[in-house]
Amino acid sequence: METDSGDGSVRAPHPIARLLAFAGTRRRLTYLGCALSAASMLVGFGPYICIWFVARDLIAVAPRWGEATAVGSYGWWALGLAVGSIALYFAGLMCTHLAAFRCASAMRKRAVEHLMHTSLGYFDTHASGALRRVVDGCALETEGLLAHKLPDTAGSVAMIVGMLALFFLFDWRLGTACLIPVVISLACMFYMMGGRGMDFMTRYMGSLVKMNKTGTEYVRGIPVVKVFQQTVYSFRAFHDAIEEFTRLAQDYAVKWCQTPQSLSLTVISAAAGFLVPIAVLLAPGEHDLARFAANFAFYAIFSAVIPTAMTRVMFMSEAFQSAADAIARVEEVLAAPVIEAPATPRVPRDNAIRFENVSFTYTGADEPALDQVSFEIPAGSTVALVGPSGGGKTTAASLVPRFWDVSAGRVLVGGVDVRDMDPADLMDRVAFVFQANRLFSQSILENVRAARPEATRAEVMAALEAAQCQDIIEKLPDGVDTVYGAAGAHLSGGEAQRLMLARAILKDAPIVVLDEATAFADPENEAKIQAAFGRLARGRDGASRTVLMVAHRLSTVRRADRIIVLDRGRAVEQGTHEELLAAGGLYARMWADYEQAVSWKIRSTEGSGR
Template identity: 40%
Template sequence: MRPVRGRIRLAMLLAALGAAATLATLAALAWALQQLLQHPDHWPWPALLVAATSTALAFGLRLTAFNRSHYAAFALETQLRTRLSEHLARIPLGRVQHQGPAALAKVMMDDVKEMHVFVADSTPLYARAYVSPLLTLALLCWLDWRLALAASGVLVLGLAAVSLALLGSKETFRRYHQAAEHVSKAVVEYVQAMPVVRTFDTGSETFGRYQQALQVYRDVVIQWYRANGLPARLSQIILSPLPSLLVLLWLGTWLLQKQQLAIGDWLAVLLIGGGMAESLMPVISLKHMVARAEVSIRRIHEVMAITPQPLPPVDKAQHPADGSVRFEQVDFSYEAGGPKVLQQVSFEVPAGQFTALVGPSGAGKSTIAQLIPRFWDVDAGCIRVGGADVREMLPDTLLQQVAFVFQDSFLFAGSLLDNIRLGQPQASPQEVMEAARAAQAHDFIMALPQGYDTPAGERGTSLSGGQRQRVTIARTILQNRPILVLDEATAFADPENEAALVLALSHLMRGKTVLMVAHRLATIRDADQILVFEQGRLVEQGRHADLLAQAGCYARLWQAGERAGHWTLQRGHA
């Protein structure tokens, strides 16, 4: 909270002054009662004027403190989200994907919001919970130390009950939060997987996981209630105004009978001291707010603790000379000390040439594609783009060299026009249309009711898979970057869409350095070179005919593809 600490302290000071003004109102009313008792025929205008002024002042101070604390909370929320966004932009993109979008979204939205609630709402509670009892005690001591001691006894008894109610609450609250999150995850999983659920288990297994999570949540709540319910209710009873009033009434009556207390002082004590213990009621709320804030703070710190990628100084950053790509003795593993996904991989892709990456599943092909734009950093060796080490290039410089088309295309919920010119906001509508024509997307876009202004829908759900892919290719054509990485861009396309995609990709690849991750080997027969990977190693390298003649891994993959191409489904015979 350091960035807004000054604002928070100001809000707390204003709230404390507001609490003092509230007590000043009660003191002024007590003064008015004493004057009425002493001079029944005179209306106590000065005391009433002080009471009215103090009431207005208390209201104004509380309102101002409320505004200050909320402004501080909004400022903190903005700064936290900005810092988190900037930090996420500096950590490896692969690590972001590993963390998962749901977990990061919870930190960015829910946990930061929890900090907002804590800062905005805790300020007046702190003033009420700590300033009011102290000022009330001071006033009571000034009026009569015996009555002040009796009221303090009720307060101490209430604090003891609160302590019992909060005993072990941190661990219980942690378990409560964890159980609640499991329920939320089970609900989200059930809703998102609805097509699979209805197809396979009609919801019995998936919904059963939700029921199990709900059962655990219920057990935690019941256990919490049984362990802390009695002291919590007891503390609420003790800290209500009635016990304090009863004690002050009984002791005050006894002192009056002994003629050891003036009736005016007694009435003032009843007016002021009745709410002394009650003003500690927010302590329980504060404890829960602190516990929630601590959970959120821990999650925020976990994200901020992820080591960002080191960046070179701006004045020493390297710049690529051309569109070539070179791997030099590259080792890579996704986890420190984990299994190596790539081992001693070395190859060169000259500028303007078409290179295909093939191999069995898990061989490391997609990993190579992700290492080029530095989604991850290598464990050993280096990757050079245009002769420059990618670790010595500024991110903007590197990303201006590389464009991607993945098999899983992503569109934002905005218009198709905005989706195509993503990263090129200055592009004119005419330039967007030319890119869409080259990507074989213009005709189907114009057939839509709103044309290029048609919303794509969340994640592009208003379009088919092939249409989404062609919009993605149009975006990439518009960016016109010298290096193009294709990760099985036609994997899920039907024959009609695949033909359109092949035309779009052929236009996109003109004059570019192309690295294509391919499973359909027929699409890369004419590649300038084919790199064959197996278990993270580069085992073969050459052109199609040469690799077939070697009768190695590539030849086996080709033969398997040929057999799959001639596979047909036949009716069984009895």
């Protein structure tokens, strides 16, 4: 809920309020837990007051100690108050833990649920390591804040208020002496935590996310690093992230916090050092020396509370800064664009695809990835997108299943703008195989069945056979029931690509998008993938599917019904293979380069010594 700041501007709610919103009805337990923690701290002052009564009575009858008959009852009161303080604190923590667990769980669920509805293109620009750090790590940090830091903060506030009251309850002069180290410590904390401290926490959390992201990428690239016998320095981004984090933490700790932190710890640990000189100066002028001695004994003992109170305040400030940054990062994920279903979804009349003056620019890019691109793919035909790297082929393919929404123009399926279709209907109509494939740590059967969970085992086996996967199944120890990644059950890039084709065949969608489907294939795998393409292009009922194919290997597109040549985001040529060769344009030059590369061989020169 937003509030009016008084000057007409709208002020965002406090991070704690935004955080507690995730706890739902259990936020009341947080308030109750904080109240119990505050009450625990106030009750915890009781034993100190009992000590003062004991000291007062003993000093009053000294040396006739036996006349101090109430000392025993004070002791029992002190014990009871101490036990009561512990019980209240324990009950408070139970309440705040229940609320914290609900808040962290709701935060994770809402973030993951939101990501499930986010456009798939979002994950191309946000690494999985960084998202995991935000969704899981930030929820974990806020859990600690609500479960421990927040009730401790309430207790600390109650402790400071009660401490200030007690400072002036018995002798305001001695109380003022105890207050001096508190003021100095608070000034040091404001120096460390305010201004630059807030900026540090933001950069600190950003550095953690960056290190987590690059660390995940490095772990995935370890096989390459080991093959070439390189060190962590070979993965410069990971090394630089570690160096940045180290430098950031060291600079803040040494250059900014060392002196004020040392001063703060010194003065609060030596609070009695401020008390003794004042007591020495005041003692000669006291008329009731016994009472003054009792007061001094109380303040000397009570000064031991000061380090505990100030340490809690310091950790409270750090926790609030961390929580504010964590909730901001989670809210950033929750603000990611989602694919919204239109109020009145339209149903395509067929499976034809049409690009009408489509332009698209990635966020932060200076130049458009696609610029006024127009072409048509009739229902049941196969159209290939080719062109130099960076020409916009993959971008164009990703606009059909609506991984991104166009910046201008329209992408039509069956005469309907994809933005006017129900996203679930669009996903049901499109099967896609991209060069970056993901196999789960499940059996091969379940990996393929992910395309259509209700498919029978026989249907999965038929899809695997159509995708030319028989040799893969035969070499696995448990056949189709082999768990991928277990006991050395790994596949080559080309073999994984064939499994992706089996998924697409099993889904039996009327539109197929292929992006560099032979990118990781050796000649043997490529031949089998090409055979699988032929099967994929036909549905179970024998009708031809609409196929949009992106390829660098021109041999895979010769038989396409139409070839679109993209260069620097523009469609510069269209036609069949023969028509484009006859035109003598960019495609003809690419084909000549391809034929030259295919015929290229390494030859030895006799007698050259090479």
